[in-house]
Amino acid sequence: MNQKIVVAGLGLIGGSLAKAFRKYSDCRVTGIDSDPGVIDAALQCGAIRRQATPEDLNAADLVFLCLYPQADIDFLKEHASALRPGCIVTDVCGVKSFLSPRLSEIAEKHGLIYIGGHPMAGKEKGGFANSDADLFSGASYLLVPCGAPRGAVDLMTAVAVELGFGGTVVTTPEEHDREIAFTSQLPHALACAYVKSPRCPGHAGFSAGSYRDVSRVASVNESMWAELFLDNREALTEELDTLMGNLREIRDAVGSNDAEALRCLLREGRLIKERLGEA
Amino acid sequence: MNQKIVVAGLGLIGGSLAKAFRKYSDCRVTGIDSDPGVIDAALQCGAIRRQATPEDLNAADLVFLCLYPQADIDFLKEHASALRPGCIVTDVCGVKSFLSPRLSEIAEKHGLIYIGGHPMAGKEKGGFANSDADLFSGASYLLVPCGAPRGAVDLMTAVAVELGFGGTVVTTPEEHDREIAFTSQLPHALACAYVKSPRCPGHAGFSAGSYRDVSRVASVNESMWAELFLDNREALTEELDTLMGNLREIRDAVGSNDAEALRCLLREGRLIKERLGEA
Numbered sequence: 352m353n354q355k356i357v358v359a360g361l362g363l364i365g366g367s368l369a370k371a372f373r374k375y376s377d378c379r380v381t382g383i384d385s386d387p388g389v390i391d392a393a394l395q396c397g398a399i400r401r402q403a404t405p406e407d408l409n410a411a412d413l414v415f416l417c418l419y420p421q422a423d424i425d426f427l428k429e430h431a432s433a434l435r436p437g438c439i440v441t442d443v444c445g446v447k448s449f450l451s452p453r454l455s456e457i458a459e460k461h462g463l464i465y466i467g468g469h470p471m472a473g474k475e476k477g478g479f480a481n482s483d484a485d486l487f488s489g490a491s492y493l494l495v496p497c498g499a500p501r502g503a504v505d506l507m508t509a510v511a512v513e514l515g516f517g518g519t520v521v522t523t524p525e526e527h528d529r530e531i532a533f534t535s536q537l538p539h540a541l542a543c544a545y546v547k548s549p550r551c552p553g554h555a556g557f558s559a560g561s562y563r564d565v566s567r568v569a570s571v572n573e574s575m576w577a578e579l580f581l582d583n584r585e586a587l588t589e590e591l592d593t594l595m596g597n598l599r600e601i602r603d604a605v606g607s608n609d610a611e612a613l614r615c616l617l618r619e620g621r622l623i624k625e626r627l628g629e630a
Numbered sequence: 631m632n633q634k635i636v637v638a639g640l641g642l643i644g645g646s647l648a649k650a651f652r653k654y655s656d657c658r659v660t661g662i663d664s665d666p667g668v669i670d671a672a673l674q675c676g677a678i679r680r681q682a683t684p685e686d687l688n689a690a691d692l693v694f695l696c697l698y699p700q701a702d703i704d705f706l707k708e709h710a711s712a713l714r715p716g717c718i719v720t721d722v723c724g725v726k727s728f729l730s731p732r733l734s735e736i737a738e739k740h741g742l743i744y745i746g747g748h749p750m751a752g753k754e755k756g757g758f759a760n761s762d763a764d765l766f767s768g769a770s771y772l773l774v775p776c777g778a779p780r781g782a783v784d785l786m787t788a789v790a791v792e793l794g795f796g797g798t799v800v801t802t803p804e805e806h807d808r809e810i811a812f813t814s815q816l817p818h819a820l821a822c823a824y825v826k827s828p829r830c831p832g833h834a835g836f837s838a839g840s841y842r843d844v845s846r847v848a849s850v851n852e853s854m855w856a857e858l859f860l861d862n863r864e865a866l867t868e869e870l871d872t873l874m875g876n877l878r879e880i881r882d883a884v885g886s887n888d889a890e891a892l893r894c895l896l897r898e899g900r901l902i903k904e905r906l907g908e909a
Contacts, residue, residue, distance in 0.1 A: 543899030544876035570909030597823035620822030630849030
């Protein structure tokens with residue numbers, strides 16, 4: 352691949368994409384970031400060729416929006432007319448029902464092609480400093496075409512292959528958001544709720560893998576995650592209600608010393624995990 | 631170390647202890663298990679020298695009870711008179727307030743020395759087949775002396791060093807159980823509650839590290855964990871109530887679209903994690 356690419360927002364995901372294109376493809380990547388220190392760092396390590404100029408935007412084959420949801424919208428509104436018609440615009444955002452129709456509408460107005468994307472990879476710490484050319488190795492790349500032509504899906508699939516993703520899954524904004532509420536947003540809410548136990552500060556020496564795993568993502572960027580949570584309110588509240596209901600059943604079985612009910616509840620969890628081939 | 635050791639119960643923990651003694655010490659380990667197939671496997675790989683005989687019990691310097699809580703009690707009741715006075719008896723159980731006074735009482739009656747122990751290591755799958763000489767590498771070994779003399783604590787500390795543990799923490803049954811309710815029992819309850827979401831069966835392709843981490847231990851042995859949960863009812867229900875309360879706050883902030891409240895709740899989690907030096 353040797354596309355001309357602009358990455359807007361060189362955080363963990365945008366920075367990792369820029370580094371991955373540099374490491375694994377012949378694409379020419381320029382970048383945009385509100386933090387001059389990040390631009391310097393990205394230049395220094397070669398992740399971007401230069402800070403994107405208006406000419407780079409106009410010449411771009413593919414633009415990655417790697418900002419927060421509302422900032423993605425604002426960016427595209429501001430720069431859509433600077434892009435050439437036919438340019439493919441994608442995002443990396445963890446919410447789609449809210450975001451995709453908005454980005455799609457702006458793109459359409461300007462003759463651009465929008466296709467939603469969500470690389471299923473992350474780290475407990477964000478920012479360019481933590482970005483990594485190999486972050487996507489083996490990960491799933493969710494594609495949300497929203498009516499984009501086949502060529503755009505093919506290009507994004509080629510990007511996934513080139514950057515070392517494990518595969519792509521084509522989905523709708525609604526299915527995406529319902530699944531992500533469960534697989535990603537709920538664990539983040541959970542990690543935060545979990546570490547607020549009065550026992551947490553004293554865990555050292557008393558903990559092993561279970562504490563580490565549940566608390567791993569507690570150190571969220573609250574501005575970004577609050578925006579993501581609220582843009583996916585319906586699906587996330589549904590997942591939180593489901594989880595609290597399931598916890599309540601276990602709590603009641605424990606509280607009433609009901610061994611048979613408790614074994615039954617735990618067995619259900621084990622069987623689900625086993626049926627998925629994960630145990 | 632060249633103690634004579636009997637391991638009663640060659641599951642994940644007992645089997646790993648036997649293998650670790652074999653690999654890292656000169657101790658002579660014999661074993662007991664209700665499953666003849668497990669005894670055969672343990673003999674075949676050299677984890678034990680032989681199935682423990684009455685003579686082995688009588689000669690033992692150190693007996694590890696590695697059964698379920700009630701089975702530990704039943705075993706000690708049955709075999710205490712076969713052990714020589716002064717023999718040290720320890721367990722590896724995840725609950726102590728219920729178990730330790732009972733084991734301590736039986737031991738005292740027979741001139742044995744009881745010291746509680748809890749190796750903070752595990753795997754999502756149990757049984758001798760999953761046991762590993764290096765399971766304890768770098769792990770914390772919780773010691774619950776319950777009045778045991780200094781010599782017993784010193785011996786268990788030497789065991790920890792010899793088998794590659796990262797260190798020991800001396801604690802009380804009550805403190806042990808309160809912390810374990812948070813660091814271990816709650817994550818197991820959570821994993822089970824989590825995978826019951828209707829979204830779980832469709833997670834493939836939509837998930838990454840967060841799903842994997844929260845769901846990891848969902849495949850619990852329900853008989854063992856139900857017993858552990860119920861033997862630690864008070865501390866565990868307290869943790870479950872705390873967690874559900876914290877989840878409820880997040881749920882309400884999301885449900886009422888209150889960005890400021892949500893950011894504030896998430897920030898609290900991040901600050902706790904950062905203060906612990908874990909982020």
